[in-house]
Each structure stands twice: as structure tokens, then as C-alpha cells.
Amino acid sequence: MSITLTINGQGRAVEVAPGETLLELLRRAGCKSVKLGCDTGDCGTCAVLLNGRAVNACMLLAVACDGCSVTTVEGLEVEGRLHDLQSASLDSGGVQCGFCTPGMIMAAVDLLSRNPHPTDEEIRAGLAGNLCRCTGYVKQIAAVRMAHAEVDDHD
Amino acid sequence: MTDTPRNVVGLNERKVDGYSLVTGKPVFAGDVDFPDCLHVKFLYSPHAHARITAIATHRAEALPGVAVVLTHENTPLRRFTTAGQGYPEPSPYDARMFDTKVRFVGDRVAAVAAKSPSIAARAVQLIDVQYEALPAVLSIDEAVAAGAPVIHDETDATGVRDPSRNIVAEVLVEVGDPETGLAESAAVVETVCETPYAQHTPLEPHVVQSYLDNDQRLVLLTSTQVPFHVRRIVARLLDLPIARVRVIKPRVGGGFGVKQEVLLEDVAALVTLRTERPVRVELTRPEEFYASRTRHPMRVGVKLGADTDGRLGAVSMEAISNTGAYGTHGLTVLSNAGSKTLPLYNKAPHVRFDGKAVYTNLPVGGAYRGYGATQGYFALETAMDELAEQLGIDPVDLRLRNHIRAGETSPIFEEIGEGRKGVEQTIGSCALEECLRVGADRIGWRAKRGLRRRDGSWAHGVGMSIHMQGSGIPAIDMGAATIKMNDDGSFNLLVGATDLGTGSDTILGQIAAEVLGVPLEKMIVYSSDTDMTPFDVGAYASSTTYVSGNAVRRAAESTRRQILEVAAAMLSSDASHLRLADEQVIAPNGRTVDLADVCLRAFYGTDQLQIGATASYVGDQSPPPFLASFAEVAVETETGRIKVVDYVAAVDCGVAIHPHAAAGQVEGAIANGIGYALTEEMTFSPHGRIRNPSFFDYKIPAAPDLPDIDVILVDSYEPTGPMGAKSIAEIGINAPIPTIANAVHDAIGVRLKATPFTPERVLRALRVLGAPNG
Amino acid sequence: MPLTGLESYHRPVDLQLAVDLIRTSGPGARLMAAGTDLVLHGGDEITTLVDLSGLNLAYVEVGDTRIAIGAMTTLTDVLEHPALATYLGGLIPGVLRTVGSPMLRNAATLGGNLVRRQPWSDLVPLFLALGATIRHFDGTEHHAALSSFYERPGHRPDDILLEVVVPSYGVGVAAAFEKFTRSAVDIALLNCAVWVSADRGTCTTARIYVGATPRPAVDATSVAGYLEGKKLDQRVIAEAARLGATDVTTGDDRRASATYRTHLVEVGIRRCLTRIVRSLEAS
């Protein structure tokens, strides 16, 4: 089956197998930031923005995303400038192995887009679907805090 | 503590691999697509214990797209250990690539390589196996029972203590006369604690890709902690010259010990050799649970004897460890339950460690962060809390009266090693007193302890424990580093040390940059590739910062000397008078020469040479990091649920080369330990089949499950460490179980002695619920 | 392996067409909402999927006497809808915050949850207790109580849930929900939803559903019967909770034992009723 979708701002026509997940499609399309940590919707390493909202790509059927717009972490850097959440993740020390990082960042992008000033508790709830075994979340939460402070600075 | 000014060490630099990680570059082993690649799926044993009487693969082989089917009938039969340890491995050679007997549900029976994962999966279903089921051993008690089924009845296994009794290893050490010591003590406590099967769950499951390069050499691109051990073990197993094998470790998505094992590389390699095609083998999340490695479940009993002031006179520990179907790390994990815990209370003249590791027909134990110490500390630090209670001494004071100090030693260092005798050592740095003080202050220990404060249905309490670990295995772990200088004043740093998310590439880069007087950006760090980087045992036993770090320091110092030699000629000065700073060599008279010019001269001027060096390091010591751990918990007495509301870990890791990375190691380890304390347990059916192999049912902590873990890095300087550093990676994971157990006791007055501390167990301890059925 | 047998996918823009597609595509045809459950658990017998996302069923419609929620509305959109923030003290968003993760809720639909009816679903007991009614379509449109929808012998694959309607309630009505889990993001070890209508502190009607027992939510009719006509004081609440623990059958599974679940039935009903009394007193 043939579908069209926008991946990181680029319109693409792609062939998909009927049972293929969005995760499989995106990795096949070269977006290797989309990780397979569980394949059951429990870990969040496959998180991407679908029409602006963070979803688990492993739980969605690729064909059903026909006509949608997908953003992965590869699409966040604009003209060599990292997204605030990317820089904050580096500066807070929130990246250890980095396997959970793309998904974590995408979930945080969604969180901040809806709630630009989350409390720590809201950050924790916002990242609840993104498991990380390396960090204990302390510095990842700090990264979100740091990024929203920066958003304020830009205002 | 040291007065040398630091330019790079001690700073929270951006990770050298950070950019590629936050932008999602294809840097993990599974991120590369090889053309014409084969995919492997395994057939696993449905039986806990059975003999394979017949196996027929023709239906599978006939399926279009299938390239090879591997079974015991067409693979090497030599026994080996999958444990990625130094040679000769202290683990028994009791495994085969594929065996004629299966020893747990999930044991490998066959592998299929096909052109797609789904074809391989379908072909697996087409393999016909006939089993003769055997009675199975599903617990420690069944393993040691008289007349128990023998799990390793083969004659060609080596390194097993007593296969006929399912005993993999035994360790018995006695110092002084513990029995009399206990008998003569004014106060004696005795406690037995149990920890279950648990899994590391790195977010990246195991993955390896293999291919033949243009010279027909075998290349393994693998998610491993131990590239050099992988090369050696695969080459020996498949009868290949080591020269024909190259192992590349790219970015690794977490390991925690589970990737200190050769689990998939042998199969990938063999399929590539047979087919000459690239091969990809990766585990699914469920397979990660049952078919990779786990934490060794243990039952640990501790007896303490003390005088009325709480001064310990005798410490005795008995540990029995379940190594599962194969003995990987069986002996060494068991040994560490004693060797990493007992020296902490070195004042006791009478010490005993009596340990046994036994086989069962359950998943295989392996290396897991904490490595036995986690299990040992649960019992030891619970017993210390009970002793404090019995004597009416504050638990912090009790620790202060007994813990090891700088300048002191413990006979255990020498008595228990890793598969052989240990190494005598004197503690060079120990800031545990300070850790106890700042930790207690920060949690509000004196104000909160013993209050039984209630807040609605929640009962609050505080608890604590102290810990030590090591920094590599002394006299065994070796690391090496190579530095070479480039003509813009940058350097390549090539290390065999294995960054698996720990930040070691960054930390090692900082050490080199500090010595060479350059900013971190001038270090191009590469790890690890058996063709390109010098040897290193790999990332385990908390060795990287200390062992590999010392190797890097040496290589940098040697490089520095060469730079000064060349610069001396350029500055017409004596090398011994020159300094290196800010990317320049500076003469006493103020004249300077840029590093770039030094290298240009070395490349193209007179007396040409490549400036650079390779250096190695083996520790004759393993300086322990120390940790004082404090937690406040709330226990919901209606439901039994425990919430950790505050957690403080005050650590002495020597000088923190990269404070964020050091704190991050502790935060992550504490988080993992909280999971092990509260929710994590692999459970099994009566037939030995795992019941919860998914994140849906095996609950690891998510962000809302944890408090803001507060790590305090206490000032300290380790004289033998690189720049004063010690290790930090493992120690944190030992702390949450006893700390939380002790806090729960403070809150509700009951002692929990088996993890995880589930709500049901809490209610049973409170006698709100009766004993479980059956 | 899930959905390996899938051959065709349709996204009709017409209800009748959707039903026809299901009827003409053989036994392997299924309706699909977000597909999160189908992708994870759908078997290889599924050959055709009929996606409901082209049917304009994602909406929240606020009327004077009711709130109607389209079956294809995502859990996030339900959670964030302002009208629901005030409905019964924000009960529905409060429950939704405990359903899966934010990313799951961004995709999963209310209809998918209610039709799938996992035994541990939080929304099934919640909407049952709220007295929800539904509209569904199988060639003709039907109205029914959600409870009667579940009483039928089995869900027909060509029966499309269109919307779920909850009545507006005035003073004297309150509801509460309790969910017990192992960790923050987890399915219920047990959950219960309680709805009470009262007249000056005396219960006139009650609905109590207990889910994840581990079987699908059950109507604790004996508890509801007991409460009717009683003044909701501590003693009555305690007795109702005890009755629930006796009358609701629980079982063991890998997540919890029957004994613990029975204990939780009591705690859950007690907590819900206590909260209900508090909010009745406040209104």
C-alpha cells in the first residue's frame, strides 16, 4: 500500500506493508532515533510527534498515518541550532546512554507545548511513559525545567 | 583537597557523544542497515529440564527465505562460559552454543537465520523437537535437597565445584573465632534476608550485527560491555584465529552487567561465517527477561555480636545464591556478597563468610550492578539496624563506631578475591564520617527518627544504611589507552574502555585534556574497537574511571613529556622548565609555542616523530567508594503501599572528574535499587515459566514513582586514583533495599526481609492479611 | 505475532460503508479506532481493518442535560475538555490521568477502551457507574444503556459505537473512583467506581462497579441495595465496604492475590463513599 506523510517537514510517498507499525516505517525511512525498547507501548523510546502530539510509534499502524505529519528528534535541530530541550538535556547531564533520550525529548516537547510552565510534578507526569534505566530522571526533569526557563527568556 | 588548579577535571562538560545522542544519529549497534542481511530467531525450550531426544529441522530449512538452521547437531560442542570475564574465567565451562539437554524454560534449542525476522519466526515453529522431560529444580531448597535431580550431569563441564549436588561454587573464610566471638558478645542479632530474580532491563535490548569485511575478516558490531572478551571467547569457541575477528562497540544503550556476557555474538558469527552474509541478531523485550541474564537471587543470613556500646566483635554471613541453569558469574557474585560488605566493619576481630552457589532450572544469573554486594548489604544493614534497636543506640552512631577508616585494612580484602585470593590493601581515602554527617543533616535524621508521624493514612519513617564497593578487580583488571597528537594541537584518545552510557569517554577525555593542558574539545575520543583501540577488560566491576582512567593519565603524561621535549628544542629551553597550559607550552621567560606548532614540527620539521603514547594500568588496589544512604518513606497502612518521599545519598567517590556524571551514576543506581526494593521481581509458574516478561508487568520505576534523589558528592581525594578519583558506578544500587526496609521499620514497626516490598507483603507483615495460600 | 495476517485497510467516510465493509470482508474484518490494542494484541486472523477515523466521531458536545463524547475522541481530548473539568468535580479527567501514559492517551480512544472492555479497564466501571448511555450503529442507529450493551452475549464486529453520553447531575449527586496499582503507570490491581444520589445525607440510589477483580467490572448490586435509604454515616460506609468485600468475587492472577483484592474492595468502596459524603456535604 502506498501512503503519503510528512516526516520532519518533508512530504514523502512511501510503500508500507499492511501490518507494519509506524515505528518500523520510520526506522526504515532512516529515522533511527525512533527506538524499539519494548514494542508494547510501555517504554516510550519510540515516541514521536504525530500531528503535534507525542505518541508511541510501536502501537500505531503505519497505514493509518496516511496524510499525517510526523516529527522525530532528527527534525528538531533547525539550521544547526539545537532545540532548547536538546541543549538542556546536554547541559543538565540528562543524557547517559541516550537510548531513551529521543523519546524523552519528544514527550517533553509535547508537554511544554501544552503546558509551558509545568511544575516538577507535572513534568514527572508528562514523562511518565518514558522509561529510563540510567538516570533516575533527576537530570532529565532538570532539563525540562531548564528548557522552559529558556523559552521564557526567548519571550 | 588537592591544590593543583584544574581546568577540565571537575567541570560538567557536555558529553563528547552528547550531540549525536540528542540529535538521534544512528550510533547504536542496531541503527545500521546492512544489505542482504539475515535475521535470526531462536527456538527456546518449553521445559525447565529435559533431554532432547530428536530434532528435525528439514521443514524449517525448506521454508523459502531460510538460510541456516543451527542446532547442537551442526555447531561446536565445546563447553565454555558466556561470562565476559578475564582469562581464565572464574566461571565454569558448563554451557554449549546449543546443547543436547535444556536446563530452563528459555534455554536455547535452535536458531534460524532467514531473510526477514518474520520468516525466521515462522521457521522456528517448523522445527520438530522431541524432549524427554526430566524432573526440575525450581528453588534453592530443591537444589540442595538430598536426591535432587542433577542439572549438570554431563562429564565434560569444568570448573563446577560439585555437579552431583548442584553446587557451582563454595566459599568459606574464617578470621579469628567467630563462634566464640558471637557466644561472648553481650548483644547478638541474627537476620535472614531474601532477594529474588530481577532483570537489568537496559532500554536497548541486546543486539549484534556481523559481517565479513573485504579481507574476509569477521566483524561484530555489538552492544557489549566487553569487546575484548567477546573477541577472545568467540574466536576460541569457533576455532578462529583472534586475528580474524574484529569487535566494534558503538554507543551502547545501557548494560548494568547484562551485556558483560557473550549471548548472541557466537550465533551471529557462525551464521556469517557459514553464509558469508551480514547477520542481525537482537532480543525482544520478553527474551531479554528469560533468555538473557538476571540478578542472582540470594538468601543471606547475618549474625552480629557486639558489646553493650555497640562495638562489633563478630560478624558472620551465610549466603546461598541461585545461579540458575548455568554458572556464569556464580562464584564471583557470591564472593562479592562477602568481600564488598564485610570489610566495611573491619573492627570486628572475628569474621566469617560461608557461601554456596547452586544450580536451578531457572533463568541464568549474571553480572548485575552491585554484583552480590546488593544482596549482602540487605542482610548486613538490616542486622545493623536491629542491633541499634536492641542496644538503644542511634543507627548512625552505631555505624560511626564501627566503620572502616582511611589508613585501616580488613583481612577480608586478602581472603576473598575474584575466583582466587584477594589482595591486601589499606584504605587510602574514606570520607564516610562526613557522608554520614551531611546525609543525616540533609534528611533531618535527628528530627524525624522514631516519631511514627502520621499524615492521613500514611505513616512516615526514616531509615539509613552505609556501603562500600571497589574500583576494579585488583591485580586482574587491566586497561590501556593510546593518545596520538594531531597537527592542529588536537589529540586522538583511543580507549578499550567501554562507555555504555556512563560517560566514560567524556571522563577519560577530561583526564587526558587536564594533563595535556587543552580543552576537552581537543580530545577526539574513540571507544572501543578491537582493531583500533588498545586492550581493556571492559566496563564492569566499577573499573573504568580508576583503572582505565589511570591508563589514560599515564598515556597523557608520556605524551606530555614528548611534547615538552619537542617544545624545548623550539624554545631553546630545558624540557623540565616548561609548562603546558591553554594549548601552549610556556617557558619560564614567558615565551610560548602553540601545541599545533609543536606537532607541525614533529611531523614535518627536524627529528620527526608521532607524538603520542600507549600506556596500561593494573590496580594493585581497589579503593572503595563509600556511601551513606538516607530515605524517608511513607507507608499507606490501609493498602500496604510504600512511597519513597525523600532520598539522600552522600557519596565519597574521590574527586568527581565530571560531577554530573558521578551524581548521575548514583541517581540511576538508586532509582534501580528503589525498583528492586519495591516492585521488581521475575515470577515463575509452577513449571518454571516466567510470568511477567514485559514492562507491562515487570514494573521498573517511571518518573512519578521516584522522589527527587539528592546526591551529595562529599569532598575526598584518592591518592592512587587518576586526579584523585575512585569509582562510583555500582555502589548506589546496594543502598535502597536496606535503607527503605529500615525506614519502613521506623514508620510502622515491622521488618521486611524479602524484596520486593509489595503492598501485599507489607499488609502481611502488619497482619492485616493472613498468610498467602499454598 | 500481531497483525501479520493483515491484507487490507480502509478508512471509509460513511457509516453504512463501514458496516458494509465489515460484512463483506469475511470473518477476519475488524473495526479500528486508534489501533493501539489491535496492534499489540490483534491476532493473525485479522485480515481487514476498517478505520473509524474518517467518520467525524471525535468530539465532546456539551448540552443542558448531558455531555456527549464521540467514540473516536482520544483520551487526552476528553481529559483536557473544559466542560469535564467541572463535571462531578472533575472526576473523569482525574481518572483519565491514571490511564496509561500521556502518549497512550494521545492516541487511544474512549470508544476503543469501552468496546475492548479489558477486565482492568478503568473507564468501563467509571462510565457504568455514571449511568452512561450510548449510540451505536449496525446499519441502523440504536440508543442503549452502556450496561445493556455489555449484557449482550458478545460484541458484533459490525456494530459501531458512535458516542457515549453522560447525564448532567445537579446537587445531591456525587461520584468517586479508586484505582490501586503497583506503580504510577500501571493497570489496576483493582478499581471501583461509585455513584450516589442522596437527599439530605440519605442515599436514594447508588451504583457501584468493581473492576479488575481480575475479571471485568461487576455491578455490586447488594452494596447498592444496602445503601438505598440509609444515612451515609461512617458506620453505614464501613458496613457497605464490608458487604462489598464479601459479595464481590475476586481471584488470583500474576498481579495480585484474591485475598489482597478482597481487602482492596473494602478499602476502595470505603474511600469512594467517604469522598462522596464529603462532596455531598460541600455542595
Ligand SMILES: Cc1cc2nc3c(=O)[nH]c(=O)nc-3n(C[C@H](O)[C@H](O)[C@H](O)COP(=O)(O)OP(=O)(O)OC[C@H]3O[C@@H](n4cnc5c(N)ncnc54)[C@H](O)[C@@H]3O)c2cc1C
Ligand atoms: C501500555 C498500555 C497501558 C494501558 N493502561 C490502561 C489503563 O491504565 N486503564 C485503562 O482503562 N486502559 C488502559 N489501556 C488501554 C487503552 O486505554 C485503550 O483502551 C486501548 O489501548 C484501546 O484503544 P484504541 O482506541 O487504540 O482501540 P483499538 O485498538 O483501535 O480497538 C480496540 C477494540 O475495540 C474495537 N473498537 C474500537 N473502537 C470501536 C468503535 N467505535 N466501535 C466498535 N468497536 C470499536 C476494535 O475493533 C478493537 O477490537 C492501556 C493500554 C496500553 C497499551
Ligand code: FES
Ligand atoms: S517501543 Fe514503543 S513504547 Fe516501547
Ligand code: FES
Ligand atoms: S539514558 Fe539510558 S535509558 Fe535513559
